[in-house]
Amino acid sequence: MxxxxxxxxxxxxxxxxxxxxxxxxxxxxxxxxxxxxxxxxxxxxxxxxxxxxxxxxxxxxxxxxxxxxxxxxxxxxxxxxxxxxxxxxxxxxxxxxxxxxxxxxxxxxxxxxxxxxxxxxxxxxxxxxxxxxxxxxxxxxxxxxxxxxxxxxxxxxxxxxxxxxxxxxxxxxxxxxxxxxxxxxxxxxxxRPDRPLDGMDPKHLSTLVRLAFGQRRKTLRNNLKRHIDLDALEQAGIDGTLRPERLTVEDYLALARAVTEIHH
The missing domain is CATH 3.40.50.150 (Vaccinia Virus protein VP39)
Known part of the structure; x- marks a missing residue:
């Protein structure tokens, strides 16, 4: 056959x-x-x-x-x-x-x-x-x-x-x-057995990253302003005028820790 x-x-x-x-x-x-x-x-x-x-x-x-x-x-x-x-x-x-x-x-x-x-x-x-x-x-x-x-x-x-x-x-x-x-x-x-976000729901990070890359040509601040408290960017030490592809994985982890709530 x-x-x-x-x-x-x-x-x-x-x-x-x-x-x-x-x-x-x-x-x-x-x-x-x-x-x-x-x-x-x-x-x-x-x-x-x-x-x-x-x-x-x-x-x-x-x-x-x-x-x-x-x-x-x-x-x-x-x-x-x-x-x-x-x-x-x-x-x-x-x-x-x-x-x-x-x-x-x-x-x-x-x-x-x-x-x-x-x-x-x-x-x-x-x-x-x-x-x-x-x-x-x-x-x-x-x-x-x-x-x-x-x-x-x-x-x-x-x-x-x-x-x-x-x-x-x-x-x-x-x-x-x-x-x-x-x-x-x-x-x-x-x-990675040493995954650096132990204790946090990966879905929280996934949602944040999806919103950040929503429109690649826009800045992080513009992509996230309707969804998070923008003070979290400063708290995580991240420049909100950057485009999403400029952030490292560690930057996104820091931002995920600083963001306590994401609004859809």
Whole structure:
């Protein structure tokens, strides 16, 4: 049975064996490790991960693929491969692997939902040891962007607040079937155990950052004046005439601590 990539699922299947091995090597997983793979597709990366000895739980939305995957991996040791049919955006990852063993997340993430999916996955940072994702290169550029650059925005702040971000390598369109129209890149996200906002609801920071970047060309003062007491800017030692991309992650953390209430 030949499965054709479906546009509505954003499917581009990775087939380059060298790239697949490079991703698996980057994860560093081995016997006894628990991997959750998001969007296994036809199982090309899954196979390399299983060959490392890791246990793989794969989440697949396309209902036609699980039977193909079960047939492909039926001879693996019992319990080494598990397929979960469903939407990763709505799946409780912690419940997939009982106990408190650390999880390693891996996936060739669909371009059309990569940003909301990353935000969903960050909820599990306390259980997750590492994340290695294939993404559109421009998304990786935004994840890793430094303050003051055009790529720096809400995604940069929220991910860098919770993770160390390391772009690993670029993957050309020819490594996929069908070929996407853009370059892809693999990124490593390592959750920070020393997250500097302990005790504060991340949603508070997320709301503040979203409002701050509401209109990039406007100053912080203009973007936030309807939503917070502007004295908080002074209290946090921040110049309200700056544009939002000029603030570091630490600046946003300081501002979040100074802002006690956000009005919508």
């Amino acid at each position: 030949v499965h054709r990539a479906r546009k509505r699922f954003g499917q581009n299947f990775l087939h380059d064996q060298r790239v697949l091995q490079r991703i698996a090597d980057a994860t560093g997983v081995g016997p006894g490790d628990h991997v959750i793979e998001i969007g296994p597709g036809r199982g090309a990366l899954t196979e390399v991960l299983l060959d490392s000895g890791a246990h793989v739980t794969a989440i697949e939305l396309d209902r036609d693929l699980p039977p193909i995957l079960r047939a492909r991996f039926f001879n693996r040791p019992e319990g080494q491969f598990t397929i979960v049919e469903g939407d990763a955006l709505k799946t409780d990852l912690a419940a997939l692997v009982p106990g408190d063993d650390p999880l390693h997340l891996v996936g060739n993430l669909p371009y059309n939902i990569s940003t909301p999916l990353i935000f969903h996955l960050l909820q599990y940072h306390q259980r997750v040891r590492s994340m290695h994702f294939m993404l559109q290169k421009e998304v990786v550029d935004r994840l890793a962007a430094a303050p003051g650059t055009g790529d720096y925005g809400r995604l940069s702040v929220m991910v860098q607040y919770q993770c160390h971000v390391e772009p690993l390598f670029i993957v050309p369109p020819g490594a996929f079937t069908p070929q996407p129209k853009v370059d892809s890149a693999v990124v490593r996200l390592m959750p």
